[in-house]
Amino acid sequence: MKIKIGLLSLVLSIFVGQLSAQNQTGAVNDFLKELKGSFKPMINEYSGTDLKSSQSINNGTLKLNAADWNCKLTTKKNGKSEVMDVKVAFQLQNGIAKETAVVAAFDFSQWDTKNYVMIPAIIYNGNRYQTIGNGYMPNYPKDMYYNPNVSLTFSNDPQLSPDPSKTSLIDLQTGNMATPAVCFYSPILKKGFILLTEQQTQLGNSGISVRENADRSVASIQVSAPSVRKLRTGFGDFAPSEDKAADWKTGDEVTLNFKLYSFPAKSIPDLLTKFMEVRKSLSGENNPRNLVPMSKQLELATGITSTRWVEVPVGKYYAPENGNDFQLGWVSGMMNTFPMLTLNNAKERERVGIEFDFIIDKLQGKSGYFYGGITADGKIRPERQHEAYPKIQAMVRKNCDALLWMTKHLMLYKELGYGKEIKPRWEEATKKLAQAFVNTWKKDGQFGQYIVPENGEVAVYNSTAGAIAPAGLAVASVYFGNKEFLAVAKESAAYYYKRDVENQGLTTGHCGDISQDADSESCFGFMESLMALYNVTKEIQWLEKAKVQAALCSTWAFSYDPIFHDESQIGKNKSNMAGAVWASTQNKHAAPGICTASGDYLFKLYRATGDLKYADLIRDIQHANVEAMDMPGHRTTNHGFGTEMERIQLSDAEGKSTIGNYYNTRNSWCETNGAFMALELPGIYVQTDTQKIYVFDHVEASLKGNVLTIKNNTVHDAKVAVFAETSKQAETPMSYVAFTKWKKVEVKAGKEVLITLNNNGTLKNVK
Known part of the structure; x- marks a missing residue:
């Protein structure tokens, strides 16, 4: 009787786990619905950098070559929020897997080549432009000179191909970009999409790719751990990558974390301004160090x-x-x-x-x-x-x-x-x-x-x-x-x-x-x-x-x-x-x-x-x-x-x-x-009436009433430029040589000074 109950409990546990995986996948798909998008976790097998097979994980589990894979998907979304947190945890529950990468794929149907695609610092408008050369600073062909009708011409960069007869694929590593992210704006759907992820897992830098199908009607944004690119991009050229997929053993686990944004957008500027607003939302605030005044x-x-x-x-x-x-x-x-x-x-x-x-x-x-x-x-x-x-x-x-x-x-x-x-x-x-x-x-x-x-x-x-x-x-x-x-x-x-x-x-x-x-x-x-x-x-x-x-x-x-x-x-x-x-x-x-x-x-x-x-x-x-x-x-x-x-x-x-x-x-x-x-x-900017203070210099500062405290924790003496004014004065654009009038406050290394400010922002005295 106990055996039957135990077996029933195990079956129910597996069923509930599958149902949970289905529900979470459904939640991501619902979130992407207005973008005509869907999500699927995948397992990619490689021989070197050649892709041998790519298998989707359905209902949270996959048996592949005598290895048992599990994928646990966790999502978080508050009401009708434009953002969803997604955590995709892959685990090899049993067996071994050689040269394998795990992948989170976000597929978008009703795709259009007019979509603006941006990957920070490397892809703008899909880089869907004419390209020349095969290396650093290629020579311009003769027809680019004295020709008002010349098309915008890039070096040999990663791109979504403007040529419909060619494969359209961008294959990058997170190390190629200023923020690990993929963004696009759809003028047809009037929607914007931003995917933020992390630079690394324990397997190293992740891979980020965007690939279009032959007729450009579907695009897939994929994040993989680890990165396995056929080619690495250079300064205007490409070379074989040294990427290698991971070897997995029983119990190995990797988690990919994402923040997804889906929001109304009427233009490319709408996407850009949203990106600046959210670009640090997954990584969190960074920690600039005070080193040299x-x-x-x-x-x-x-x-x-x-x-x-x-x-x-x-x-x-x-x-x-x-x-x-x-x-x-x-x-x-x-x-x-x-x-x-x-x-x-x-x-x-x-x-x-x-x-x-x-x-x-x-x-x-x-x-x-x-x-x-x-x-x-x-x-x-x-x-x-x-x-x-x-x-x-x-x-x-x-x-x-x-x-x-x-x-x-x-x-x-x-x-x-x-x-x-x-x-x-x-x-x-x-x-x-x-x-x-x-x-x-x-x-x-x-x-x-x-x-x-x-x-x-x-x-x-x-x-x-x-x-x-x-x-x-x-x-x-x-x-x-x-x-x-x-x-x-x-x-x-x-x-x-x-x-x-x-x-x-x-x-x-x-x-x-x-x-x-x-x-x-x-x-x-x-x-x-x-x-x-x-x-x-x-x-x-x-x-x-x-x-x-x-x-x-x-x-x-x-x-x-x-x-x-x-x-x-x-x-x-x-x-x-x-x-x-x-x-x-x-x-x-x-x-x-x-x-x-x-x-x-x-x-x-x-x-x-x-x-x-x-x-x-x-x-x-x-x-x-x-x-x-x-x-x-x-x-x-x-x-x-x-x-x-x-x-x-x-x-x-x-x-x-x-x-x-x-x-x-x-x-x-x-x-x-x-x-x-x-x-x-300015080293320190202060608005006396609003108590606003911002520190650019390598010092610490605080404002209490009309007293400004500056502390220099570096090993160098500092002369800190203090620009203090009222909010009314801030309404007037400043001169290009305004910096010549900012007061310099001497703060010795390791020391602290107190400054009294007048109501109009001028410095009264220094202690």
Whole structure:
């Protein structure tokens, strides 16, 4: 009798378990119903990276090759919430399984190639664009030159194929992305979908794939543990992966965790803004470390730049780290001069003026545009040349940088009381450059990617290489009192926002070493422009567009602190790398900062809206920059304290040995970027009447009444820039040189100070 009861109990237990699995699967399917989606757990068997079989687990159990698998699905959803927590636990209950991966598959019928697909930092709009080459920075074919109708052209990146005759598959590892996530927007269903998962299980990084069927009517988003890719993606090419499926024994278990979002969406911007809102919801808030005060970082960066002053046959200037040739904008020239001008050092100020003269004498073409660089012995450096077109070209992006930063230099000279040192020719050259952009806009209706400085012709069209041009024109319109500059700034910004952000969900072609790939530099650069227009016009439309653009920017930055192996340089330093900014869909690595800008426009957006997520993003970026800085007991580049290197590599795009290592070299733009943030971001921001406080610097601070307490737990003395004001004052956009007026509070290493604030935000006294 006891045996019969025991048997009945076992049968009931199995039945209830199956019913529970069915119910939980049904709950996920119900959640995905409006997206025409469904869920299934699977077991994949491999031989190397060749898939031998793929079996679905139905009702929670599967018998495969004498092995018994169990899958327990747990879900959590509150009422009609747009989010569901899903936990998928796979266990090998009996037997062994060689070269096997477990998979969670989310299938979507009624799929459409018009769906916008985004995987942070690597896939934008499915990367469903024309591709060229098979490697880093491929040459442009002849038909891309002087062709206004050229289609947007990427390097050989992972993509959902635009060619219906080809297989359409994106196969990645979580190490390839800024957030382990897959997102899509369906214009037909008017719905958005976001899948968030974790970087790793005990089997290592997980795999994330998106595959479309032959007629593109069904898409499957799959997350696997471990990752088993046929090919790994490189810098514009592919190579065999070194992935290997796991060997399982009885009792082995792996759990995949997800947060799923299904929500109404009328546009790509709706998906992007939702992503920024939820991107940390699974990983949780990250933990930025206070390592080096911003004042110390500025001291180190400017000290390094000063040592790079060169006197070579072509002239005198601050040279980048990798030689004595001069490069304008992008990563060095007339950008690294800006922090030097703030030093109130007569020698460095004289050098800045010499460099100003140098670029005008050596690099400005007849059209007003500048050539992109010149060698130490005086040879103009061509950019993106084709043998059929001998006229030397230059990057539009470098000219955008030149316009913005030349104007900011002029403003800073005046703000610091050195306006009399400004030479008329500096203003004339800056104004001539602004006019060149106006002329191009009126002629071509865009700024293109490459131009000919001799005559102003657009050599290569398309891309968002002109992302910063509206910012430069808007700031120049104020400096020169020129309404035409502002009109073109507004028209061009509206054009790029509509064409690229709203319609395609990307910005492209800003880096000098990629094709027209999606990239973070154009993304953050366009953010600069939108906030510049708000700053100048006070029109809310630019603030609203900036919110969407900030969301797009957030897709390029690590939202969490990724796991690096313990023996890597980053692993040994125990660095928290949330905030590191990925480069482009071609160059698959993150970097310690925005190339090259402080990102103060994110602070300005926070100040204008009060929304913490914008402050959090730039705070994360600043702290990731310091994590990459070479310091005593925290070695990164081994090229001297304060130096930095641009590659924070979580992916195996350059091989597994590169993951978490810095290559024992340095990139001076990262140091300049750190200096910019130390200058243009306040160490502490306070609103006295609302008791709002936000700390960007590497100190701790609290506000009680009108008393601000600052504690410096680092080993370095700090001079903390305090920007205090009222909420009413915060309604007025701040000047581009407002940082010169922020009070500096000295806080010795390991010490604490108390500051009394007046009601209007000024500092009363320090104890």
